[in-house]
Amino acid sequence: MIASFSGLFLISVGLGLLVFYLISPKNIGSVINKVAQKSKFNLNLPKTEECPINGQKYTKPEADVWNTRRPIVQMIENHQDARPESGLSRADVVYEAVAEGGITRFAAVFYCGAVANEVKAAPLRSARVYFMNLAAGYGKNPLFLHQGGANNICSTCPGGVKPRSEIDPTVNTLTLFDKLGWQGGPKGNNLDGGYNIGFPLVVRDQYRLGSTPSAWEHAVVANLDLIWQDAQKRGFNYKDDSGVAWTQGFRKWLFQDGKTTTSSPVTNLKFNFWESMSGYDVEWKYDQAPNSYKRFNGGKEHIDWEFDKPQLSASNVVVIFVKETGPLDTEHHMFYQVIGTGKALVFQNGGVIAGTWRKATPLDREAFYDTNGKEIEMVRGATWIEVLPAGNPVTY
Numbered sequence: 001m002i003a004s005f006s007g008l009f010l011i012s013v014g015l016g017l018l019v020f021y022l023i024s025p026k027n028i029g030s031v032i033n034k035v036a037q038k039s040k041f042n043l044n045l046p047k048t049e050e051c052p053i054n055g056q057k058y059t060k061p062e063a064d065v066w067n068t069r070r071p072i073v074q075m076i077e078n079h080q081d082a083r084p085e086s087g088l089s090r091a092d093v094v095y096e097a098v099a100e101g102g103i104t105r106f107a108a109v110f111y112c113g114a115v116a117n118e119v120k121a122a123p124l125r126s127a128r129v130y131f132m133n134l135a136a137g138y139g140k141n142p143l144f145l146h147q148g149g150a151n152n153i154c155s156t157c158p159g160g161v162k163p164r165s166e167i168d169p170t171v172n173t174l175t176l177f178d179k180l181g182w183q184g185g186p187k188g189n190n191l192d193g194g195y196n197i198g199f200p201l202v203v204r205d206q207y208r209l210g211s212t213p214s215a216w217e218h219a220v221v222a223n224l225d226l227i228w229q230d231a232q233k234r235g236f237n238y239k240d241d242s243g244v245a246w247t248q249g250f251r252k253w254l255f256q257d258g259k260t261t262t263s264s265p266v267t268n269l270k271f272n273f274w275e276s277m278s279g280y281d282v283e284w285k286y287d288q289a290p291n292s293y294k295r296f297n298g299g300k301e302h303i304d305w306e307f308d309k310p311q312l313s314a315s316n317v318v319v320i321f322v323k324e325t326g327p328l329d330t331e332h333h334m335f336y337q338v339i340g341t342g343k344a345l346v347f348q349n350g351g352v353i354a355g356t357w358r359k360a361t362p363l364d365r366e367a368f369y370d371t372n373g374k375e376i377e378m379v380r381g382a383t384w385i386e387v388l389p390a391g392n393p394v395t396y
Contacts, residue, residue: 039116051112052247053092053138054315055255055380062115068238069228070246071111073135074145077125078104080279080298082218086208087121088312089304089382090114095134096282097387098324099125100332102274107131109138113382114224120306122208122221124193126150127173130336130387136180137365139246143231144182147193147202147220149173150333168328170335180362187234191227193220201226209305251365258291258315258379261351269293269317269347269396271388282386284317286350292381293317293347315381317347318368320357324389336387344368345394348379352396 041061049063050056053071071092076085078096088094091108099105105125127149135144151174154162169175177183182190193202205221206213213219235241265286272281284293295302295312303309321343326334344357346368353376359366366385368376388394 040118041116043116050255050380051092052250052252053109053111054383055253055378056092056112056382057380058112058115062112065115066112068232069111070141070143070231070236070238071109071138072114072143072145072224072227073131073138074108074110074121074222074224075125075127075131075147076106076108076121077123077218078106078280078297079218081215082123083297084209084303084305084309085122086221086305087114087119087224089307089310090117090119090121091382093383093385094314095131095385095387097128097130097336098273098334099128100327100334102277102280104273104280105131107134109135110224117307119224120221121224122205123214123218124202124220124222125217128333129171129173129176130338132173132176132180133338133362134366134385136362137251137359139250140244140248141182141189141236141240142246143189143191143227143236145191145193145222145227148195149192150331164329166330168333168335170325171328171333189231189234189236191230193222197227197230201230249363251367253365253367254375254377255380256377258349258381260288260291261349263351265350266347266352266396267350269319269345269352269394271319271386271392271394273388273392284314284347284384286347287313288350291315291349291379295384313382314384315348315379316383317386318357318383319345319347319386319388319394320366321388321390321392336389338366338387342390345396346376347396 045059047057047059049058049060088108090113092111092113093109095107096104124147127146135142150171152162152167152172177190184190184196191197202220202222204219206219208221239245268285270283279298283296286293292313292315302312323337339359341356341358344355346353353370355368355370357366357368370376
């Protein structure tokens with residue numbers, strides 16, 4: 001299996017990826033910066049159509065588009081040197097957890113909110129198994145977009161495989177790809193920017209943030225419209241080639257229109273992932289007028305570099321507490337147990353609900369329950385799910 005994968009990897013790196021790596025970075029910047037900012041639709045039309053992922057209401061023309069597609073779940077890095085990210089303000093749901101060394105990473109779910117404009121989402125980064133387990137809750141074969149992942153392939157190691165001490169089997173993404181049935185190659189839903197998709201779907205733009213080039217590893221940008229076009233060629237539309245809709249088995253949350261609470265208001269919440277990494281501390285401040293929370297990261301406003309640079313905001317901020325294990329190997333991989341159940345805090349409407357989260361299997365989508373066991377209705381709009389080690393304090 002490993003040998004065949006390695007051979008396939010070498011064969012499949014064709015002209016598209018050659019262009020991806022060799023074209024002038026400044027020329028790539030000129031290509032990617034042509035992404036349109038103007039809306040494709042008349043957004044003044046009545047917003048009557050509910051997004052199945054976060055309940056937000058949109059126009060009928062927007063719904064007509066997303067009903068031809070399936071969600072993209074993209075890995076986006078949050079290294080301090082990579083901020084501000086591109087495209088996060090257009091995600092319907094965002095998950096945040098530590099990758100390694102206290103540095104967090106995002107899995108952003110793009111579907112309804114990414115229809116009205118072309119979206120470039122960056123920086124694309126590598127997969128981790130716990131993010132894959134979360135992504136698996138988004139229906140049959142979501143488009144999982146990443147740039148590599150934790151794995152045991154090694155061209156200079158005996159047998160082409162890293163020793164167990166270097167990468168623990170628990171965190172091997174290749175094993176989980178096989179278990180989930182997510183295929184790579186030219187026909188799969190496993191979309192790897194370093195393996196089976198290339199220019200112009202993903203480009204390495206070191207000038208995304210301006211005239212000073214960013215580090216090579218912080219520079220990969222995905223064009224989501226082109227990703228969806230490629231997915232259609234692969235047979236991954238709203239329905240697959242067998243006629244099975246992506247929504248088969250997908251668990252929708254319960255939704256509410258939302259209204260500011262009049263009792264025990266919570267105006268802000270703060271927490272850290274690792275105490276020694278203050279650059280990744282998070283604060284959300286409640287804004288009553290839009291009934292949403294604005295995000296601060298490392299003590300600074302956290303913005304989207306695109307779309308006139310809005311501060312990131314959410315209608316719901318959900319903190320789930322999970323078991324943290326690691327570092328597990330010499331590559332310092334962590335593991336977070338996002339399958340099962342645990343404590344949760346749901347911040348919405350200017351208040352907080354203490355309860356639990358539940359996710360029985362990777363293919364189930366997590367849901368949230370109050371102390372009486374009743375499912376919590378999510379306020380329509382963007383939702384951020386913060387995956388914290390059990391025992392970490394949240395101040396509010």
